[in-house]
Amino acid sequence: xxxxxxxxxxxxxxxxxxxxxxxxxxxxxxxxxxxxxxxxxxxxxxxxxxxxxxxxxxxxxxxxxxxxxxxxxxxxxxxxxxxxxxxxxxxxxxxxxxxxxxxxxxxxxxxxxxxxxxxxxxxxxxxxxxxxxxxxxxxxxxxxxxxxxxxxxxxxxxxxxxxxxxxxxxxxxxxxxxxxxxxxxxxxxxxxxxxxxxxxxxxxxxxxxxxxxxxxxxxxxxxxxxxxxxxxxxxxxxxxxxxxxxxxxxxxxxxxxxxxxxxxxxxxxxxxxxxxxxxxxxxxxxxxxxxxxxxxxxxxxxxxxxxxxxxxxxxxxxxxxx
Numbered sequence: 001x002x003x004x005x006x007x008x009x010x011x012x013x014x015x016x017x018x019x020x021x022x023x024x025x026x027x028x029x030x031x032x033x034x035x036x037x038x039x040x041x042x043x044x045x046x047x048x049x050x051x052x053x054x055x056x057x058x059x060x061x062x063x064x065x066x067x068x069x070x071x072x073x074x075x076x077x078x079x080x081x082x083x084x085x086x087x088x089x090x091x092x093x094x095x096x097x098x099x100x101x102x103x104x105x106x107x108x109x110x111x112x113x114x115x116x117x118x119x120x121x122x123x124x125x126x127x128x129x130x131x132x133x134x135x136x137x138x139x140x141x142x143x144x145x146x147x148x149x150x151x152x153x154x155x156x157x158x159x160x161x162x163x164x165x166x167x168x169x170x171x172x173x174x175x176x177x178x179x180x181x182x183x184x185x186x187x188x189x190x191x192x193x194x195x196x197x198x199x200x201x202x203x204x205x206x207x208x209x210x211x212x213x214x215x216x217x218x219x220x221x222x223x224x225x226x227x228x229x230x231x232x233x234x235x236x237x238x239x240x241x242x243x244x245x246x247x248x249x250x251x252x253x254x255x256x257x258x259x260x261x262x263x264x265x266x267x268x269x270x271x272x273x274x275x276x277x278x279x280x281x282x283x284x285x286x287x288x289x290x291x292x293x294x295x296x297x298x299x300x301x302x303x304x305x306x307x308x309x310x311x312x313x314x315x316x317x318x319x320x321x322x
Contacts, residue, residue, distance in 0.1 A: 130269035132317030
């Protein structure tokens with residue numbers, strides 16, 4: 001059953017009606033399509049919860065996917081049956097394999113500084129935000145001008161992991177470079193506006209406020225260099241920078257800094273943010289809130305990096321000289 005079949009289109013329309021993000025939509029459609037193909041393209045209505053268990057077991061045993069990937073696949077199928085088909089799965093009796101939680105890889109402030117110095121200005125600001133504010137790479141690239149609050153030295157993260165909003169800290173050392181980036185983004189927006197184009201907006205927002213794309217507040221701080229089509233409306237717009245761009249810049253900087261012995265990626269900077277705050281004696285509940293973790297047990301993994309529990313919020317980026 002191809003992705004663009006009438007059945008898959010109906011699922012897509014249902015998710016959009018419920019307000020699911022484009023990212024979630026793509027992920028769910030991928031796993032639903034994979035599930036249907038695994039069962040020889042049979043219609044899901046003709047399959048039972050046992051077939052769901054078979055598919056999840058196949059992912060674990062034959063494709064050796066991570067537990068979180070299994071959970072994502074199950075969430076997609078739960079939506080398919082519980083919400084779309086109105087055939088609740090109930091308790092399918094599937095148990096994830098028990099695996100020891102891995103200690104996150106972190107880098108020292110000296111290593112962070114060495115990497116930042118080798119990055120181009122825009123990418124340096126991106127990774128400074130990851131380390132200085134504990135952002136995920138997608139959260140950083142989705143930042144709009146309205147999300148930065150210079151007066152309170154804070155950043156508003158909208159629709160983070162799990163669909164949650166949160167507020168985190170902003171290093172004062174980023175005020176000037178961020179304002180310069182914002183001015184450049186506004187100038188680009190004004191040029192786009194002359195062609196009737198603007199930043200991509202959530203579909204319902206753009207429908208309710210058709211001129212919102214002209215307001216600087218909605219412009220991305222890290223805009224893409226190219227114009228694309230909105231995935232819902234099909235209209236020309238400018239999206240945010242793709243995450244492959246800073247990832248490539250990071251890989252090059254890590255190599256030049258001679259830090260190839262560590263597996264350093266974008267998330268390493270978020271891990272290092274949390275570790276540095278705990279090392280400085282910040283309260284673990286505060287760190288939990290800044291990271292946007294639902295459960296403090298998730299945050300506690302960083303205490304194992306330090307080897308002991310710390311109690312106790314300035315940004316760790318303020319300790320660097322760039």
